[in-house]
Every structure is written in C-alpha cells, then in structure tokens.
Amino acid sequence: MPANAFNGFNDFGIGLGLRVPHYGHILEQKPVVDWFEIISETFMVDGGRPLEVLDEILEQYRVVQHGVSLYFGSADKPDRHQLRRLKALCKRTQTPWLSDHLCWGSVDGTYSHDLLPMPYTFSAAKRTAEKIRQVRDYLEVPICVENVSSYAAFHQSEMTEWEFLSEVVERADCGILLDVNNIYVSSKNHDFDPYVYLNEVPHHRVGQMHIAGHTKFEKYLLDTHDHPVLDPVWKLYAHATKLCGVTATLLEWDDKIPSFDEVHHEALKANEFIDGAKEAQTTSARA
Amino acid sequence: MMHAVTRPLGPGQRSQRRWDDGRAAKEVVGTFSKDNERLSGLERIEIYNRMYWFRTLDSLYEDLPGLRAVLGERKFMRLIETYLVKQPSRSFTLRDLPSRLGKFIRSHRSLTAPHTALAADMTSFEWAQIECFDGASRPPMTPADLTKTPPGRLRMNLQPQLRLLVLRYPVDDYAIALKRNAMRADASNAVESAKASNRSTPRVRRPKAKRTYLAVHRHEGTIYFKNLELASYRMLTALRDGKTLPQAVAAAGPRVKPAQVQAWFANWMQLGWFCPR
Numbered sequence: 001m002p003a004n005a006f007n008g009f010n011d012f013g014i015g016l017g018l019r020v021p022h023y024g025h026i027l028e029q030k031p032v033v034d035w036f037e038i039i040s041e042t043f044m045v046d047g048g049r050p051l052e053v054l055d056e057i058l059e060q061y062r063v064v065q066h067g068v069s070l071y072f073g074s075a076d077k078p079d080r081h082q083l084r085r086l087k088a089l090c091k092r093t094q095t096p097w098l099s100d101h102l103c104w105g106s107v108d109g110t111y112s113h114d115l116l117p118m119p120y121t122f123s124a125a126k127r128t129a130e131k132i133r134q135v136r137d138y139l140e141v142p143i144c145v146e147n148v149s150s151y152a153a154f155h156q157s158e159m160t161e162w163e164f165l166s167e168v169v170e171r172a173d174c175g176i177l178l179d180v181n182n183i184y185v186s187s188k189n190h191d192f193d194p195y196v197y198l199n200e201v202p203h204h205r206v207g208q209m210h211i212a213g214h215t216k217f218e219k220y221l222l223d224t225h226d227h228p229v230l231d232p233v234w235k236l237y238a239h240a241t242k243l244c245g246v247t248a249t250l251l252e253w254d255d256k257i258p259s260f261d262e263v264h265h266e267a268l269k270a271n272e273f274i275d276g277a278k279e280a281q282t283t284s285a286r287a
Numbered sequence: 288m289m290h291a292v293t294r295p296l297g298p299g300q301r302s303q304r305r306w307d308d309g310r311a312a313k314e315v316v317g318t319f320s321k322d323n324e325r326l327s328g329l330e331r332i333e334i335y336n337r338m339y340w341f342r343t344l345d346s347l348y349e350d351l352p353g354l355r356a357v358l359g360e361r362k363f364m365r366l367i368e369t370y371l372v373k374q375p376s377r378s379f380t381l382r383d384l385p386s387r388l389g390k391f392i393r394s395h396r397s398l399t400a401p402h403t404a405l406a407a408d409m410t411s412f413e414w415a416q417i418e419c420f421d422g423a424s425r426p427p428m429t430p431a432d433l434t435k436t437p438p439g440r441l442r443m444n445l446q447p448q449l450r451l452l453v454l455r456y457p458v459d460d461y462a463i464a465l466k467r468n469a470m471r472a473d474a475s476n477a478v479e480s481a482k483a484s485n486r487s488t489p490r491v492r493r494p495k496a497k498r499t500y501l502a503v504h505r506h507e508g509t510i511y512f513k514n515l516e517l518a519s520y521r522m523l524t525a526l527r528d529g530k531t532l533p534q535a536v537a538a539a540g541p542r543v544k545p546a547q548v549q550a551w552f553a554n555w556m557q558l559g560w561f562c563p564r
Binding site: 047050082106109110113151153156190191219 | 288289292293318319320321323324325326328330331332334335338339342343375376377378379380381382419420421422423424447448505508
C-alpha cells in the first residue's frame with residue numbers, strides 16, 4: 001500500500017539508486033528526484049568523501065537505506081559491530097525504513113558477499129523471522145525484506161518462494177520490498193508463473209518496489225542491473241501496482257551505468273503504469 | 288553449499304568436476320541442489336561459484352593496482368586466489384578484503400618471491416590508502432588549544448585517518464610513476480588508438496630498496512603521501528602513542544635542531560594532523 005507501517009507511513013514516489021558516477025551531476029545540477037536509495041554498506045564508514053557526499057545529499061533529498069549484508073537467512077547471530085555502524089548511519093540519514101534481502105550469505109563469520117537463496121522450510125522461516133525482529137528492535141526502524149533473484153533450488157524446500165516470503169514476513173511482522181524484476185528472473189529460472197507469485201504475497205505488507213534490467217543467457221536469466229527495464233517486467237510492475245497500490249518505487253542500475261538523465265528518464269517510465277493503476281483504483285471505487 | 292560456492296574454479300572458469308574427496312562434484316552438490324530441465328544441480332550452483340570468484344577477485348584487482356604491477360598479472364592472480372582460499376572474507380564489507388593480505392604475503396613468501404618485501408610494502412601502502420580514504424577525522428587542534436596546557440604536559444592525538452608507515456622500498460614514488468605511465472598510455476591510445484593497440488605500455492622499473500618513512504593522509508577528500516625523516520617519524524609515533532611533547536621531541540633524537548622541530552610542527556599543524564586528546 002502507498003503509505004503503511006512498513007515504510008514509516010511515507011508516500012514516496014519514484015526514486016533512484018545513488019551511485020558514484022552520478023555524484024557530480026547531482027551535487028552540481030540538483031535535479032528534482034523524489035528520493036534516493038543508498039547502499040548502506042558504502043556509507044558505514046567513519047569519515048571521508050562518502051560521508052561528505054551523503055551529508056550534501058541529505059540536505060537536499062529524502063534518502064532510504066538499502067543493505068546487502070544483513071543476511072537474515074544466515075544461521076549466524078547478527079554481527080554487533082555491523083549493527084552499531086548501521087544504527088549510526090540510520091541516525092544520520094533518518095531513513096524512514098530500511099531494506100535488505102531474504103537470503104543468506106555467511107557461515108560462522110565467513111562471508112560470501114553474495115545473496116544466496118534459502119531452502120524454503122518452516123524452520124528456516126522461523127529462524128529468519130526471529131533475526132529480522134532482533135535487527136529491527138536494535139535499529140528501531142521499520143524493515144522491508146526483498147525477494148532475491150535465484151538460480152538454484154533445494155530438495156529440502158517445503159513450500160514455494162512466495163509462500164516462504166509470506167511465512168517470514170507474517171512471523172516477523174515486517175514489510176516487503178517487492179522486487180518485480182527478481183520475480184520475473186526467478187520465474188524463468190524456476191519455471192513458475194510470476195503472476196501467481198504477485199497474487200499470493202500479502203499486498204498490505206509491500207512498502208517498496210524495485211524495478212531493474214536483467215540479461216538473458218542461453219539457459220537462464222541473470223539479474224545484472226545493467227539494462228533498461230524490459231517489457232515483461234513493466235507489465236508485471238503494472239500488475240503489482242494494481243494489487244498493492246501506488247508504492248515507493250526504485251530503479252536499480254548498478255553496472256554499465258549511463259548518464260544520470262538516462263537513468264532518471266528510465267525510472268520515470270514507471271509513472272505511466274502508476275497512472276494506470278490510479279485510474280483502475282478510481283474506477284473500482286466508483287463501481 | 289558455502290564450500291560449493293567458494294571453492295576455486297577449475298579449467299575454463301567452470302566449477303571443479305571433482306569434489307575434495309575425489310567424488311564427482313555433481314553427485315555431492317546434487318544432494319542439496321535440484322536439477323531443472325536446462326541445468327544440473329551443479330550447473331545451477333556453478334552460477335554462484337563463478338560470481339563469488341569474479342566479485343572477490345575484481346574487488347582486490349581494483350584495490351591493489353600497485354601490487355599488480357610489482358608481481359605481474361599472473362603472479363598477482365595466483366596470490367589473491369590463494370589468499371581468498373586460505374583467508375576468506377571475515378567482514379560484512381568487501382572494503383576490508385585486503386586487510387590481512389600484507390601479513391599473508393609475509394607468511395607465504397614463495398607466492399611473491401623474489402619480490403616479497405616489495406609486495407608486502409606495496410600492500411601495506413595500498414591498504415593504508417583504503418583506511419585513510421574513509422577513516423575518521425576530528426576537528427584539528429588550534430593554536431589556542433596548545434596554550435591551554437603547559438608545554439611540558441601537552442599530549443595530542445593524530446588524526447584517526449592518518450597512517451604512518453615504515454617501508455623498505457619507496458613504494459610511493461613507484462606508485463606515482465605507475466600512475467603517470469598509465470596516464471601517458473591513455474593519452475597515446477586516445478590519439479592513435481589503431482597503432483597503440485599493437486603496442487604495450489613500457490613497464491615501470493621496480494624500485495631499489497631504500498628505507499622510507501611515510502605519512503598517508505587525507506586533505507579535503509584527497510589522499511596524499513608525505514615522506515618523513517626518521518626523526519620526524521619517531522616524533523609523530525611518540526605523540527601517537529601518548530607521549531608528551533617534550534618526550535616526543537626527545538624521541539626524535541639528540542641531533543635534531545629546535546628550528547627543525549619547529550618547522551615540522553608548524554607544517555603538521557597546518558595540515559591539521561593533530562587533534563585534542
């Protein structure tokens with residue numbers, strides 16, 4: 001839903017990922033952008049240029065933190081040193097909500113630096129939800145978990161991915177960062193219907209959406225974030241917006257990054273689908 | 288699964304076909320990873336296995352251009368692959384990946400011989416730049432701060448982002464020469480790209496050993512290197528370690544003249560290297 005407990009009751013529009021090649025343009029030109037998403041880990045440092053840039057951005061723009069290393073699905077306990085740094089950053093940015101991925105990536109303090117898929121079991125859902133609660137209680141900020149794109153599946157799994165996502169967020173009472181591109185990529189890699197996925201997740205928990213480009217290989221799709229958004233993903237996004245309402249949306253473009261204007265133009269295409277969703281909502285309300 | 292994701296790649300940058308105990312990797316990975324119509328369980332995990340290595344190697348490759356130049360591409364790649372196998376990442380951030388490499392080089396000398404000392408120095412130097420880039424900085428000490436405490440009891444901190452290094456090689460000069468060389472190559476490629484594509488950039492000679500005392504520091508967002516004399520290095524480390532100003536001056540040695548100390552001190556104050564304790 002547009003503004004809910006999972007995004008701090010904020011009704012943000014179309015955002016962009018804050019990336020190094022665009023720093024100069026943003027600081028000099030100050031383009032009109034609804035909000036920026038930052039990768040938390042880039043700014044979990046003690047000083048220097050990263051924090052100077054961030055402070056300048058914070059003077060002009062709303063910023064939401066997105067992380068890649070909390071690993072809610074890892075059996076490891078949350079790293080206190082990491083959480084202390086993350087909390088300090090949350091205080092600095094006043095992020096209205098914080099997102100990270102529904103995945104694992106570390107074992108006994110050794111890190112893969114990847115977003116690894118989980119076996120969809122009830123015990124994993126329970127443990128993951130408990131970790132999300134612990135992190136949220138410590139950080140004192142609403143949390144949205146993001147569905148990852150995946151390339152592997154496990155014999156152990158007891159349910160579908162969307163059932164697992166629903167189980168985790170209901171147990172943790174947290175939000176969802178619905179990555180529409182990831183649903184599409186995984187649907188092709190695991191042969192499921194992405195519309196069933198969208199229909200089945202708890203829509204009232206969706207606090208944010210991601211859209212991005214991906215790359216097609218001979219036998220699988222890879223989530224590369226180095227292209228414009230492809231048509232089937234826009235169609236899924238339109239459907240997701242109808243189901244969840246107009247929700248804070250962010251375009252991810254992390255590799256082969258073109259000019260700021262090109263990325264911004266691509267992100268703003270989402271407005272076409274948002275307008276469609278708004279019309280549909282008005283029509284159904286009248287009926 | 289972690290082992291399947293992080294074990295070294297085999298020929299053709301594919302997952303190794305044999306597991307550590309000699310069994311077929313397909314059989315081992317197949318116990319947890321499912322096949323689909325297009326890919327086996329092993330091939331599906333291979334996607335992660337390849338991404339792990341590309342990501343971590345790329346990160347070190349980008350962070351350590353000087354070490355690459357010291358060792359050459361092949362030896363460098365062999366070193367960092369072995370390093371990642373023996374000492375995989377223990378930090379949530381890729382930034383910290385090179386943090387233990389200097390020590391690793393000194394304890395695995397055969398990987399860098401005959402350039403072990405130079406390789407270790409360059410790694411310390413490049414890691415110091417990473418730490419300096421995003422290290423904390425505090426409000427610098429002002430002349431007014433200095434007057435608050437009698438000189439005999441005056442203690443001060445160095446800026447947390449400042450790094451002091453003792454090296455056997457002048458790796459700062461070498462790094463600057465490498466950068467200039469790369470810039471020249473870029474310029475010549477831009478002018479005559481067709482010809483340049485067949486011509487490799489001339490190598491920068493590795494430096495000869497020369498004891499070097501270096502400060503790596505940040506000023507207005509830019510990293511600088513400053514050569515120190517032994518005496519000034521001793522004075523700074525004494526201050527860093529909590530000695531009083533007179534004790535630090537004494538640590539510099541008896542031959543240092545007061546005018547010299549005064550000049551160093553004025554320069555360091557100007558650079559904002561000191562902060563109140």
